[in-house]
Amino acid sequence: MTQSYRLVDYSLRSGKFAERKMLSELMSRLRPFAPVQEYVYVGFGSIWFADCVLFHKALGIREMISIERVLAHAERFEFNRPFANIDLRFGTAAEELVNLDWSRRQIVWLDYDDPLSLGILGDLRTVANRAGSGTMLAVTVQxxxxxxxTSDDDDLEPIETPGAFRDEFxxxxTPADLAYEDLTGWGLAKTTRMAVREEIEHGLSRRRQGMRDGGGLAFRQVAAFEYKDGARMTTIVGVFVNADEEASFDACGFEKLGYYRATMDSVVRISIPKLTPREMRHLERLLPGEPTKEExxxxxxxxxxxxxxxxxxxPNYASFEP
Structure with missing residues (x-):
């Protein structure tokens, strides 16, 4: 997994920042299932712990688990842990996801730095095989x-053709109509989201066949994002729902949010224009209305x-002038 925390301050990337705030708003709507404070948050906090800070302060979530792969930097992660209620677990997602208490309602954000891989798909199957009704899953992939x-390999061979995609996955x-343009640019973002969603559905299908505890469980997508702070990133968000809790899901009112997206072919691209602080302040005095050209x-x-x-x-931008 890429150690991007050594390159980028996650708290300063505008696209990531906006996504994090929208995820917080989505999480706040889970109350018909249970008080959000009673959920367990599971994420990849990195050295900045920006997700843990926001979700604890904004939502009051008390139990938080941060999975960190880089064991060699454990002391630094411990030093930067902002709250005592963050349980740091050092290991891969594959190792740690199976150890979660899945009898609890969880909010799981698998926020990968890396592109789609068999390992990531394996993590999704782990969640789909264990998640209970009311659990929210967000998956972010480069x-x-x-x-x-994997990114741990010394010599990485790019996947640039449908045949190479088929050989790997x-x-x-592999979609029957996969084309070259589906493996580059924003086309790859859509291909990635489809692969994520289909892996979750496949896991649930296998779970239903086994008639285990989640026989009637479905994954209800509520949002999909894509943005480019540096590398292109894409995210899919949904809730696992049992048939007998459909009313609770409907009561969440996700569809009232402007960025609600329930299907695989629909996405919100987070595009932040380059404006000066003065221009932003001017616009905010006019919002949420419809400013005229003259304004x-x-x-x-x-x-x-x-x-x-x-x-x-x-984020609230400040202007510092000499």
């Missing part, structure tokens, strides 16, 4: 370029429109 093997995971002045209408779609989820 969508810049696919490679054969198998016939059952916008020199601000490009397209930039104003994009800013209006995400301003509630952006």
């Amino acid at each position: 969508a810049e370029r696919l490679f054969r093997g 198998g016939d059952s995971r 916008l002045g020199a601000i490009p209408p397209s930039d104003a429109r994009h800013y209006g779609g995400f301003y509630r989820y952006l």
